[in-house]
Amino acid sequence: MQPDARLSLLDRFRALRRTQFGTFVPVLFALAVIWGYFGLVMPLYDLATGAADSFRVIFLSPRNIYNLFMQSSVIATLAVGITVVLLLGDIDLSAAATAGVCAALLGVLVLAGVPGWLACLIVMAIGTLMGLAQGLLVAYVGIPAFVVTLAGLLGFQGLMQKILPTGNLNVSDPFVRGFARVLIPDLWGVALGIVVVALFAYGSLRKQMKRRARGLEIDSPLALWGQVFLFGVIVISVILTLNAYRSLPLLLVLLVGITGLLGWITTSTPFGRALFAVGGNAESARRVGMKVKRIRAAGFGIVGLMAAIGGIFGASRYGSVSYTAFAGGSLLLEAIGAAVIGGTSLFGGRGSVWNAILGALVIGSLGNGLDLTGASAADKLMVSGAILLLAVAIDAVSRGDSAGSR
Amino acid sequence: MVGRSAPPAHLAVRGIHKRFGGVHALKGVDFEVARGEVMALVGDNGAGKSTLMKVLAGALTADEGQFFLDDRPVGVNSPNDAAALGIQIVYQDLALCENLDVAANLSLGTEPVKPGWGFLPRLLRPLDELEMEVRARSAIDRLEVRTLQSVRAKVGGLSGGQRQAIAIARAVGAQSTVVMLDEPTAALGVAQTRQVLEVVKRMRETGHAVVYISHNMRDIFEVSDRICVLRHGSNVATYRTADTNPDEIVVAMTRGLDPSTSDAA
Numbered sequence: 001m002q003p004d005a006r007l008s009l010l011d012r013f014r015a016l017r018r019t020q021f022g023t024f025v026p027v028l029f030a031l032a033v034i035w036g037y038f039g040l041v042m043p044l045y046d047l048a049t050g051a052a053d054s055f056r057v058i059f060l061s062p063r064n065i066y067n068l069f070m071q072s073s074v075i076a077t078l079a080v081g082i083t084v085v086l087l088l089g090d091i092d093l094s095a096a097a098t099a100g101v102c103a104a105l106l107g108v109l110v111l112a113g114v115p116g117w118l119a120c121l122i123v124m125a126i127g128t129l130m131g132l133a134q135g136l137l138v139a140y141v142g143i144p145a146f147v148v149t150l151a152g153l154l155g156f157q158g159l160m161q162k163i164l165p166t167g168n169l170n171v172s173d174p175f176v177r178g179f180a181r182v183l184i185p186d187l188w189g190v191a192l193g194i195v196v197v198a199l200f201a202y203g204s205l206r207k208q209m210k211r212r213a214r215g216l217e218i219d220s221p222l223a224l225w226g227q228v229f230l231f232g233v234i235v236i237s238v239i240l241t242l243n244a245y246r247s248l249p250l251l252l253v254l255l256v257g258i259t260g261l262l263g264w265i266t267t268s269t270p271f272g273r274a275l276f277a278v279g280g281n282a283e284s285a286r287r288v289g290m291k292v293k294r295i296r297a298a299g300f301g302i303v304g305l306m307a308a309i310g311g312i313f314g315a316s317r318y319g320s321v322s323y324t325a326f327a328g329g330s331l332l333l334e335a336i337g338a339a340v341i342g343g344t345s346l347f348g349g350r351g352s353v354w355n356a357i358l359g360a361l362v363i364g365s366l367g368n369g370l371d372l373t374g375a376s377a378a379d380k381l382m383v384s385g386a387i388l389l390l391a392v393a394i395d396a397v398s399r400g401d402s403a404g405s406r
Numbered sequence: 407m408v409g410r411s412a413p414p415a416h417l418a419v420r421g422i423h424k425r426f427g428g429v430h431a432l433k434g435v436d437f438e439v440a441r442g443e444v445m446a447l448v449g450d451n452g453a454g455k456s457t458l459m460k461v462l463a464g465a466l467t468a469d470e471g472q473f474f475l476d477d478r479p480v481g482v483n484s485p486n487d488a489a490a491l492g493i494q495i496v497y498q499d500l501a502l503c504e505n506l507d508v509a510a511n512l513s514l515g516t517e518p519v520k521p522g523w524g525f526l527p528r529l530l531r532p533l534d535e536l537e538m539e540v541r542a543r544s545a546i547d548r549l550e551v552r553t554l555q556s557v558r559a560k561v562g563g564l565s566g567g568q569r570q571a572i573a574i575a576r577a578v579g580a581q582s583t584v585v586m587l588d589e590p591t592a593a594l595g596v597a598q599t600r601q602v603l604e605v606v607k608r609m610r611e612t613g614h615a616v617v618y619i620s621h622n623m624r625d626i627f628e629v630s631d632r633i634c635v636l637r638h639g640s641n642v643a644t645y646r647t648a649d650t651n652p653d654e655i656v657v658a659m660t661r662g663l664d665p666s667t668s669d670a671a
Binding site: 207210211214216217265268269270271273274276277279280281283284285287288289290349350 | 489497499501503504506515516517528531533536539558
């Protein structure tokens with residue numbers, strides 16, 4: 001231990017990162033930089049150099065924000081699932097291929113006349129089983145997750161090609177398409193947002209009162225109200241922006257709802273606590289009597305389920321299932337990148353599913369912004385690589401001394 | 407043996423034998439510890455301290471021997487048996503989750519859940535975080551760990567002494583009556599060691615039976631009531647700490663009671 005007379009900038013940064021809200025800081029910062037660059041700097045630069053005669057709001061226009069959210073939603077769904085195995089200290093390389101198999105199966109099922117809702121339930125069950133099977137191999141047979149899911153990646157890619165020999169299938173089932181097409185009416189969307197913010201504020205206040213009643217340390221009122229205020233501003237402004245173009249899409253409501261449920265499970269239940277404990281120190285979890293093997297297998301089951309949901313969302317959004325959009329494309333690396341950029345540690349035990357959504361927005365914003373500026377696919381890949389590296393570097397630096405001792 | 411007049415034993419074992427293949431690690435060891443007593447367990451490397459401790463904790467099963475808890479014969483064949491009897495062990499590596507806060511670590515595996523969610527499986531019921539913190543606070547207060555500011559601090563950011571104290575608090579909190587500490591001060595500096603020794607003394611006051619394994623004579627003479635010396639997998643003697651001195655213990659550890667007959671034992 002060093003004398004802590006003087007806090008260096010790095011120490012302050014680490015202290016900030018340890019607070020509840022601090023985990024959001026780096027990813028929010030990255031998002032602000034990217035949005036600021038594409039939304040303000042680029043148009044101003046164009047204006048100054050005479051490339052444009054007026055300040056053109058393209059990137060930050062409601063229309064583009066809407067598209068951005070929709071583009072990022074499939075990445076986000078997978079990233080949320082992958083976060084769960086990352087918390088365990090494992091990795092899942094097969095998530096995108098699982099999503100592809102589920103989407104292809106969904107397309108084939110609805111084409112064969114199976115009702116849309118039933119087809120969705122079937123592929124969700126199959127996705128869960130695919131994840132669970134890999135989880136059993138990891139937990140009970142003891143094969144490293146990297147190898148099991150690499151085999152899964154290859155095998156499921158092949159399986160998807162078997163299901164879709166042509167590599168492409170249109171999905172026109174109204175139920176499936178509905179996820180991406182149904183819009184919540186403007187007023188209902190705003191009402192929903194206000195209810196969610198009010199519940200958040202009520203929950204925070206109630207917790208604070210209970211803490212006071214039981215004589216526990218309480219958060220400062222500034223932090224409490226700051227949290228509620230920030231949360232409210234973000235929720236309401238997102239809804240208003242989406243309303244300004246179309247409306248709040250059902251897809252986003254479902255994504256936030258599912259993430260909220262998973263977020264609650266990972267942070268507020270014994271199962272979630274076990275996920276963190278296994279990721280932090282598996283031996284310790286075993287000694288206190290946790291069923292480590294079951295928990296790891298269940299984690300992979302959750303990724304499988306989220307991959308299936310991602311497949312359904314993707315099929316709904318694109319109106320088709322194609323090999324390149326899922327298994328063969330960049331979806332897997334984007335999803336893992338989103339989870340890691342969000343601040344979830346690859347070493348396990350640290351992270352949050354909400355951060356995965358923000359990470360997916362970072363990845364989506366990069367792709368979207370570079371597309372708008374006419375950058376080539378090569379530029380996009382290189383910039384994405386640099387951002388990923390930066391995110392992991394921030395993670396390593398903010399881990400600080402605890403990383404050194406491990 | 408010295409110590410016949412000691413308080414009645416809470417946990418006692420008689421004639422423990424343990425063999426690893428051809429190696430006879432424990433050759434009929436007797437050991438006992440009373441409530442409100444700190445029993446030091448010492449011996450040179452390979453004397454059988456760790457083996458005996460693992461047998462007591464149920465991590466190893468004895469080949470022969472009897473266990474008594476308050477004079478009642480009991481069986482300890484697994485860590486769960488030991489935990490059910492109130493026997494807890496704090497290993498040298500502490501087994502804490504550095505990514506979790508103090509409160510979470512203290513209730514790891516026995517998290518309290520809110521009532522009224524009986525329709526959900528236990529693993530998915532909401533955690534009662536406040537109850538967890540209250541419990542953690544009371545466990546920390548009971549051991550008087552004064553340097554710990556908040557039970558919401560992540561364990562990864564704590565000092566070695568604080569971590570040791572938390573590991574001990576977890577063992578104490580699990581409704582235990584016997585707590586075994588394996589080299590609790592081995593990796594600590596002077597101030598941290600002091601803090602841990604204070605915690606060990608507090609455990610004596612709370613009526614726990616404490617087994618203290620260490621190489622450090624100064625620590626042993628500061629906290630222990632009796633000292634059990636093992637050598638080559640057998641008892642040498644049990645001393646009252648007040649009636650002996652470090653030199654005598656070191657001699658007993660290295661040469662046995664009588665240098666001329668020790669090799670025959």
